[in-house]
Amino acid sequence: MERDGAGGGTDYGRDARDLADDSPGILRDSAPDVLAPIDVDAPVSGHTRASGAGHSLADTPEHDWGAAAALLVPLLRPTGTGGMPVTEIDPTVLAAEAGRNHSQPLLDEGPCGLAVVYAMPGTGFDVIVNADHLLSWGVSVVDVQDAALRNLAAWSTTAAWTDEVSGERRLISSDTGDGWDASRILLPEVRTKLTAELGSAGRVLIGLPERHVLIAGALRPGDEEFAGMFGEFVVESSGGADEPVDRRVFELIDGRLVEFAGVPAPA
Secondary structure, three states, X not given: OOXXXXXXXXXXXXXXXXXXXXXXXXXXXXXXXXXXXXXXXXXXXXXXXXXXXXXXXXXXXXXXXHHHHOOOEEEEEOOXXXXXXXXXXXXXXXXXXXXXXXXXEEEEEOHHHOEEXXXXXXXXXXXXXXXXXXXXXXXXXXXXXXXXXXXXXXXXXXXXXXXXXXXXXXXXXXXXXXXXXXXXXXXXXXXXXXXXXXXXXXXXXXXXXXXXXXEEEEEOOOOHHHHHHHHHHHHHHHHOOOOEOOOOEEXXXXXXXXXXXXXXXXX
């Protein structure tokens, strides 16, 4: 601050505003007793103690198998996804290397070369399971696989399907938004359902363009145009997805997912 020289000189570093409030100050009349017991209910830095019982870190899903087992789900990932193949995990070697970091995700083999990872869904994010989780939980890969498929099956039992009919053409799709729609193709009961509902009309085409979409359609004899339209939809959906899975068209044959070989040329 600078006072006008004509008004009586200059002041530096002085603020004429009154910054005090109306609250009376509290002055100590003696030194604090540093040996007195700490009041656990006293506010600290303006904060009061949180209400309710605390939760131990050991109770979080990353450390507690009981909590994690109820959350795990399998997720489809594109061919070529990196990780630690579950077939290469040796429990003895893993235990001996417990001091090392094993941050690579567990990688399982899915149908048609697709990858499968295992995740614990959170609010706005997923925790992908790695070998360190196995050590922390004290369980095997089989335990993780069984729990994840069991949870997926329980969810799929009540998850909605969308059924669309246009003339003789029919599509059945899953796009609930929960994030596990494409993974439903891993369930035998889902493959059986799609075959039962679409197989009588022709070949059963399957698209897995992204994590949030599974689409199935009946390819009737002589309707080659539908196969092309189906393939275009899969490519477009995968290209615009945040979490794409695959741009290929698949087919269900005898309950197995195989890559669609196309429509045979007329003789």
